[in-house]
Amino acid sequence: MNGRNGRLAGTAASLLLTLFGLVFVTFFIGRVMPIDPLIAILGDHAPEDVMARTRVELGLDQPLVVQFGLYVWRLLHGDLGRSVMSSNLVTQDIARYFPATIELATVAIIVATLIGVPLGVLAAVRQGSVIDKVIRVVCLAGHSIPIFLLALLSLLIFYATLDWAPGTGRADVAFEGMNPVVTGFLTIDTAWAGDWDAFYDAWAHLAQPAGVLAYFSMAFIARMTRAFMLDALAGEYIITARAKGLSALRVIWRHAFGNIAVRLITVLALTYAGLLEGAVVTETVFSWPGLGQYLTVSLLNADMNAVLGATLVVGLIYMALNLFADAAYKMFDPRVR
Amino acid sequence: MKVEIANLTISFPSPQGMSQAVRGVSMTLGAEKLGIVGESGSGKSLTARALLRLLPPAAVVTADRLQFDGIDILKASERDMRAIRGKRAGLILQDPKYALNPIMTAGAQIAEAWRNQKKGSAKEAMQAAIDLLAQVQIRDPKRVAAAYPHELSGGMGQRVMIAMMLAPDPELLIADEPTSALDASVQAEILRLMEDLVSRRGMGLILISHDLPLVSHFCDRVAVMYAGRVVEELAAGELVRAQHAYTRGLLDCLPTLSHPKGRLAVMSRDPAWLA
Amino acid sequence: MSDVVKRAWLLSDAPTSRSQAAWGRRYRLWCDFSSNGLAMTGLVIVVLLVLCAVAAPLLAPYDPTLQELANRLSVPTAAHWLGTDELGRDVLSRLLFGARVTLGMVIAVVVTVAPFGLAVGCVAGYYGGWADTILMRVTDVFLAFPRLILALAFVAAIHPGVTSAVIAIALTTWPPYARLARAETLTIRSADFIAAVRLTGASSGRIILRHIAPLCLGSLIVRVTLDMSAIILFAASLGFLGMGAQPPSPEWGTMIATARRFFLDQWWVPLMPGLAIFVASLAFNLLGDGLRDVLDPKQR
Numbered sequence: 001m002n003g004r005n006g007r008l009a010g011t012a013a014s015l016l017l018t019l020f021g022l023v024f025v026t027f028f029i030g031r032v033m034p035i036d037p038l039i040a041i042l043g044d045h046a047p048e049d050v051m052a053r054t055r056v057e058l059g060l061d062q063p064l065v066v067q068f069g070l071y072v073w074r075l076l077h078g079d080l081g082r083s084v085m086s087s088n089l090v091t092q093d094i095a096r097y098f099p100a101t102i103e104l105a106t107v108a109i110i111v112a113t114l115i116g117v118p119l120g121v122l123a124a125v126r127q128g129s130v131i132d133k134v135i136r137v138v139c140l141a142g143h144s145i146p147i148f149l150l151a152l153l154s155l156l157i158f159y160a161t162l163d164w165a166p167g168t169g170r171a172d173v174a175f176e177g178m179n180p181v182v183t184g185f186l187t188i189d190t191a192w193a194g195d196w197d198a199f200y201d202a203w204a205h206l207a208q209p210a211g212v213l214a215y216f217s218m219a220f221i222a223r224m225t226r227a228f229m230l231d232a233l234a235g236e237y238i239i240t241a242r243a244k245g246l247s248a249l250r251v252i253w254r255h256a257f258g259n260i261a262v263r264l265i266t267v268l269a270l271t272y273a274g275l276l277e278g279a280v281v282t283e284t285v286f287s288w289p290g291l292g293q294y295l296t297v298s299l300l301n302a303d304m305n306a307v308l309g310a311t312l313v314v315g316l317i318y319m320a321l322n323l324f325a326d327a328a329y330k331m332f333d334p335r336v337r
Numbered sequence: 338m339k340v341e342i343a344n345l346t347i348s349f350p351s352p353q354g355m356s357q358a359v360r361g362v363s364m365t366l367g368a369e370k371l372g373i374v375g376e377s378g379s380g381k382s383l384t385a386r387a388l389l390r391l392l393p394p395a396a397v398v399t400a401d402r403l404q405f406d407g408i409d410i411l412k413a414s415e416r417d418m419r420a421i422r423g424k425r426a427g428l429i430l431q432d433p434k435y436a437l438n439p440i441m442t443a444g445a446q447i448a449e450a451w452r453n454q455k456k457g458s459a460k461e462a463m464q465a466a467i468d469l470l471a472q473v474q475i476r477d478p479k480r481v482a483a484a485y486p487h488e489l490s491g492g493m494g495q496r497v498m499i500a501m502m503l504a505p506d507p508e509l510l511i512a513d514e515p516t517s518a519l520d521a522s523v524q525a526e527i528l529r530l531m532e533d534l535v536s537r538r539g540m541g542l543i544l545i546s547h548d549l550p551l552v553s554h555f556c557d558r559v560a561v562m563y564a565g566r567v568v569e570e571l572a573a574g575e576l577v578r579a580q581h582a583y584t585r586g587l588l589d590c591l592p593t594l595s596h597p598k599g600r601l602a603v604m605s606r607d608p609a610w611l612a
Numbered sequence: 613m614s615d616v617v618k619r620a621w622l623l624s625d626a627p628t629s630r631s632q633a634a635w636g637r638r639y640r641l642w643c644d645f646s647s648n649g650l651a652m653t654g655l656v657i658v659v660l661l662v663l664c665a666v667a668a669p670l671l672a673p674y675d676p677t678l679q680e681l682a683n684r685l686s687v688p689t690a691a692h693w694l695g696t697d698e699l700g701r702d703v704l705s706r707l708l709f710g711a712r713v714t715l716g717m718v719i720a721v722v723v724t725v726a727p728f729g730l731a732v733g734c735v736a737g738y739y740g741g742w743a744d745t746i747l748m749r750v751t752d753v754f755l756a757f758p759r760l761i762l763a764l765a766f767v768a769a770i771h772p773g774v775t776s777a778v779i780a781i782a783l784t785t786w787p788p789y790a791r792l793a794r795a796e797t798l799t800i801r802s803a804d805f806i807a808a809v810r811l812t813g814a815s816s817g818r819i820i821l822r823h824i825a826p827l828c829l830g831s832l833i834v835r836v837t838l839d840m841s842a843i844i845l846f847a848a849s850l851g852f853l854g855m856g857a858q859p860p861s862p863e864w865g866t867m868i869a870t871a872r873r874f875f876l877d878q879w880w881v882p883l884m885p886g887l888a889i890f891v892a893s894l895a896f897n898l899l900g901d902g903l904r905d906v907l908d909p910k911q912r
Contacts, residue, residue: 014749021753025762029769127394137650140901144894146845148852148868149886152875160876236435239391244450244501245423248415255438277760281849295761296853299768311765314758322756334440334485353623 015323022315026308027071080309085301090309093294098313099184100170101283101290105275107187107206108213113268116218120225124233125252135222142219147278151212151285158208165208168287172201209286213278217271224267228260235259262333269325273318340366340388340509340541343402347383349395358396359383360565368508370535370542372552372573374587375562381545384562385511388543389428390418406508424454426509427502429531432518433494437486443470443497444482447504454505469500474530492523499531509541517546528555549576549587561587564611583610644906651902657895665711672705676862685878694884697871703884706862710885713863714892717778717847718840724782726836729789730828734820736790737797748794751787759784760849767855774863777856781846785839792835796828830907838900841893848889864889 055061062070074081080090123135158165166172171186179193187206190199232238233256241255280292287293291310298306347359359380364371373381386392387403390410403410405421413421422428430436438446447469448462457465463482470478473496486494495515502510512531516524532555535542546552553559553573561569561584569581579585589602623640627633645651664671673693680700688695694703736747754762763780770776800806801824809819850856851865859870864885871882 014752017749018753018756021750022756025753025757026765029765133650136901140894140897141890144841144845144890144897146848146852146865146886146889146893148849148865149883149890152868152872152882152886156875156879236430236432237438239386239428240430240436240498240501241438242391243389243422243428245419245421245453245505246449247419255441259438259440273758277758280760280764281852284853295764299764300854302768304769307765307768311758311761314761315756318758319756335487 011326015319018319022312022319023072023075024068026312026315027068029311030304030308075312080312081305083298083303083306083309085298085303085306090306093306094291094309094313097289097291097294100186100288101276101279101292103185103187104206104209104213104283104288104290105272105279107210108275109217109268109272111210111214112216112218112221112271115214116221117225117264119218120222121229121252121257123222123226124229127230132226135226139219139223139226142215143223147212147216148281148285150215151209151282154208154212155285166201166204168285170202170205170289171198172205175201209282209288213275213282216278217275220271220274221264221267225260225264228263229256232256232259262329265328265332266325269321269328273321276314276317339404339406340364341402341404342384342388343400345384345387345400345403346398347380347387347392348397349393350397355397358565359387362562362565362567364560364567364570366509366541366543368539368541369558370532370544370556372556372559373543373545373562374547374549374552374559376547378564379562380565381562382513385513385543385545386428388511389422389426391422391428423450423502423507424505425507426511427505427507429495429498429502429510429512429515431514433486433489433491433498434518436498437494439486441485442482443484443486443489443494447482447497447501450501451504465504466500469504470497472503472534473497473500475500491519492527495519495523495527496530499527499534503534503538506538507540509543510535511543511545513545514547515544517548524551549584550591568610582607641906645902648902648905650898651905654895654898654900654902657891658899661711661892661895662715664708665715668708668712672702672708674702674705676701676705676709677860678702685874685881687878687880695878695880697867697881698874703881706867707864707885707888710862710864710867710888711892713774713857713861714844714847714889717774717781717857717863718843720778721781721785721843722836722840724778725786726789726832729786730793730825730832732786732790733793733795734797734824734828737794738801738816738820738824744794747790751790754784754787755791757784760846763846763850764853764855767850772855772858774857774861777847777850780850781843785843785846788839789832789835792831793825793828796831797824800824800827834900834904834907837896837903841896841900844889844893844896 060067078091080094082088083090083093086093119135119138123132126132154165155168159167175190175195175198179189179195179198182189182192186202187199190196190202233252235256237259238251238256241251246255276291279288279290280295282288283290283292284296291314295307295310298304298310342365343363345359345362346357348355348357350356358378362380362384373384375381383392383396387396387398387400388405388410390413392398398411400411405426408417408421410418410421437443441449444463444466447466448459451457451465451469452459452462455462455465467478467482470481475481475493475496481489481493481497486497489497498515510531515531516527519527528551531542534540542556544552544556549559549561553576556573559571559573559576560567561579561581563583569579569584571579576584576588579588583604583606586602586604590604592598592601621632622636624632624636627636678701680696682700683692683696684698684700686692686696686700692702692704694707697703697706732747732751736744762784763777766780766783767773767776770779806819806823809823814822847856847863848865848868851863851867852869854866854869857863857866859866867885868882871878871885875882
């Protein structure tokens with residue numbers, strides 16, 4: 001039991017260190033870099049005395065160590081500062097934009113998993129066949145295509161040419177703000193309110209950006225599944241399972257896939273984290289009002305409080321997902337348990 | 338039950354053309370114990386696996402005859418093969434560390450083999466697994482049934498493997514170097530157990546090994562393979578009368594307590610053996 | 613020496629010299645690699661791409677900055693094979709010069725990141741203990757960050773442009789290399805030949821430099837090649853978001869960003885640089901996949 005406690009302590013320590021690193025890096029980028037935060041807040045032409053007063057108010061006259069302490073102190077109190085652009089608290093802004101991103105990423109990863117995993121398994125089982133080659137190329141293409149090109153192509157084909165999909169944004173103007181916000185996910189809130197037109201509209205708007213993101217992560221998931229499966233299928237225990245006279249399906253899914261399932265959970269967690277990143281570009285193209293778009297707009301306006309706040313939040317989710325993947329490993333793999 | 342192999346050839350594609358791993362092997366086997374001896378790469382494992390059609394997909398197999406109890410292995414459908422594998426012939430691999438599925442308990446793996454042929458409930462299958470574990474002389478079958486492979490010792494793992502392959506009551510057991518990954522002290526124990534079970538059930542056994550004296554001790558007949566061919570086949574008691582220079586060389590390399598020699602002979606290979 | 617004799621010499625089972633063995637090994641690897649059609653396609657495209665970038669001034673039909681406002685957003689014609697952009701500049705010429713920017717960024721990132729990651733990984737793996745703990749914790753912190761977002765924040769804080777984009781990409785790309793090199797080092801460190809070298813009195817530095825680092829190179833090269841495509845996409849994304857190369861630079865991502873507003877009508881204008889990015893990144897992926905199959909078969 002001592003080993004287990006020791007391991008827990010080790011995990012906790014490394015977690016704290018990573019967290020500290022995360023905070024330190026955002027602080028470093030925000031305060032030590034050449035941009036004077038005052039200029040971002042007050043503009044180039046603020047009078048000297050206003051500058052000086054704000055400097056003191058923000059604690060910028062203090063030594064860096066004190067500033068860092070102050071920064072951490074504020075973070076601990078959930079204070080990410082105020083966005084210059086929207087003049088809201090950054091936390092408020094994030095709370096507003098975040099559900100849209102989660103909605104997008106979640107739908108994308110579900111679709112990607114449902115398609116990517118079977119494709120990867122199929123490719124591995126039929127290694128070297130035509131179907132394996134096709135799947136490999138489809139995946140390689142998914143790895144190679146810039147996501148913004150995919151997004152633009154999707155808009156060109158499904159919106160401009162075929163007129164199957166609605167344009168950019170999260171909902172039609174007609175439905176904007178019509179239904180009460182319950183979860184922040186439009187696809188759920190509209191159903192909650194029983195507004196089926198708005199429900200349909202929300203899904204229609206979601207389809208394109210989610211599809212683009214899904215293809216992008218499907219390629220990765222299928223590729224990893226294929227690699228893991230090839231590895232598992234080469235195991236001696238597969239010969240044993242076949243020698244027992246088990247059906248091919250059972251050998252593949254129970255024995256080979258069973259052995260990679262835990263590793264796949266890790267991949268899925270990382271892919272989900274990657275989607276939050278992919279969302280930055282996708283949201284920009286589709287004007288999807290999520291965290292990614294908030295981040296890019298803040299970037300272009302040098303709104304550093306907003307940028308760092310969003311960075312920190314995404315970093316935290318990243319960490320949480322990594323932690324989850326680790327925990328899944330320890331829970332489900334009898335060898336580590 | 339009768340196994341017939343005539344002129345079996347197994348080859349693999351390589352950058353320099355097809356390379357033959359097994360070159361025209363013939364042998365027959367009834368309800369008896371046959372030992373196949375040879376060094377690594379001599380084709381002994383491939384020959385045995387060809388019988389269950391468990392070769393790597395790249396392998397190209399040809400034979401004048403490859404039959405299990407009258408069933409043509411080369412032409413049999415995958416369905417027919419599944420009726421042979423497990424149910425009529427079991428395969429024990431070298432190292433239980435790799436040959437057992439790491440994420441299933443020993444009991445679950447045995448129960449799966451049992452259930453695949455006997456179609457009982459999950460509960461019955463687990464009970465059968467525990468009985469089988471007792472049959473392979475495991476003292477605490479319940480605990481072992483609940484253990485994962487990495488929690489078992491090598492000898493224990495190999496007993497689980499044997500129990501699993503005996504679950505459907507097969508007629509033939511193929512043991513591919515079943516003891517070479519085990520400690521010397523456990524080796525004899527496992528072999529004796531296997532021999533005992535095979536004799537009692539009247540099964541056939543193919544024991545593959547690189548250990549000539551060991552095999553001759555446990556088997557009725559011994560086939561010696563070298564570079565993809567059977568160079569000699571004789572009754573186990575007649576080893577002293579071996580003709581082929583390779584077999585003689587193998588025997589000469591062994592130290593004996595009764596006739597100590599100053600220096601052991603070293604195998605000198607004749608390229609003519611390859612022809 | 614005739615070809616047959618040469619081939620026999622290369623494929624000999626019993627090489628008589630060290631160089632024969634080395635060349636024989638290389639030849640076999642090449643045989644494996646060249647039998648992979650997709651990988652060869654990748655190699656050919658990469659070579660062509662490099663040639664285009666190097667010879668851009670010779671190949672480009674126009675000056676990439678030459679504006680021809682009367683002929684804006686033209687469809688591909690005999691005069692302008694890939695059409696013209698919103699300022700009437702020749703897209704083909706810009707793409708050729710853009711290859712220099714893209715490949716230049718990729719090379720700049722790789723030459724900083726690979727040796728750095730290798731050094732960190734080898735040192736951490738070889739010395740173990742505190743050095744290992746500290747270096748790997750730092751690596752973990754960087755790995756815990758979403759790469760693109762860290763790079764964006766970093767670039768925004770300094771100054772958008774090619775140099776800061778390269779620094780930002782490098783900053784977020786090195787950790788996996790360090791991880792990889794460390795893992796390799798750990799397996800090599802305990803090998804008998806390292807013990808033998810140590811017994812002959814070699815210093816730690818010499819062991820790392822002459823014996824461990826060279827053995828890590830194989831998997832590192834595979835990783836670098838596969839990463840090239842990610843770096844290309846990364847650079848293009850930064851450009852697309854306005855945080856990479858700045859207009860009028862013909863960097864491909866930047867070209868798409870400026871031409872994006874014409875996408876629904878003059879779709880070919882942003883499409884061309886998009887395809888260029890796609891082809892370049894696909895080529896590196898194909899090449900890297902082929903290299904991995906040959907150099908590192910167990911990681912497939």
